[in-house]
Amino acid sequence: MVWVVYNNATGKIIHAASNEELAVQNRSVGESIMNFPDEGFEICDSKKVQDGALVEDTELIEFLAGFTVRDRRNEELEEMDKIITSPLRWDALTDEKKAEWAQYRQDLLDVPQQSGFPLNINWPEKPD
Numbered sequence: 001m002v003w004v005v006y007n008n009a010t011g012k013i014i015h016a017a018s019n020e021e022l023a024v025q026n027r028s029v030g031e032s033i034m035n036f037p038d039e040g041f042e043i044c045d046s047k048k049v050q051d052g053a054l055v056e057d058t059e060l061i062e063f064l065a066g067f068t069v070r071d072r073r074n075e076e077l078e079e080m081d082k083i084i085t086s087p088l089r090w091d092a093l094t095d096e097k098k099a100e101w102a103q104y105r106q107d108l109l110d111v112p113q114q115s116g117f118p119l120n121i122n123w124p125e126k127p128d
Contacts, residue, residue: 001035004049008032011048012057066118073111076126080105100127 003023005014017023023033048057083089107124
């Protein structure tokens with residue numbers, strides 16, 4: 001069994017313990033303890049307690065996914081900046097290619113505004 005200490009108001013899991021004694025020692029006011037089968041221990045990071053059961057914490061999952069998506073977007077923007085900020089590289093591009101890169105940059109900046117953000121992203125294609 002795994003014992004989880006969770007916030008009574010939100011269901012957010014504060015921590016998990018391998019025995020009840022450890023869980024009781026680490027419980028604070030406004031927190032409760034429940035026990036679950038061992039397989040629950042491995043998945044507590046993306047779960048919360050709701051109506052006495054472990055359920056997906058969709059708010060947490062979306063929150064963390066947002067960081068992951070933004071990190072990828074920022075990495076792609078940094079890579080692209082090597083082309084845009086290099087006068088030799090930029091000047092070697094045709095006006096058509098410059099427009100493609102400008103659109104790609106804008107599409108990357110708009111990723112957080114997509115309706116599926118952060119779980120369903122349509123990533124723009126990088127120009128050749």
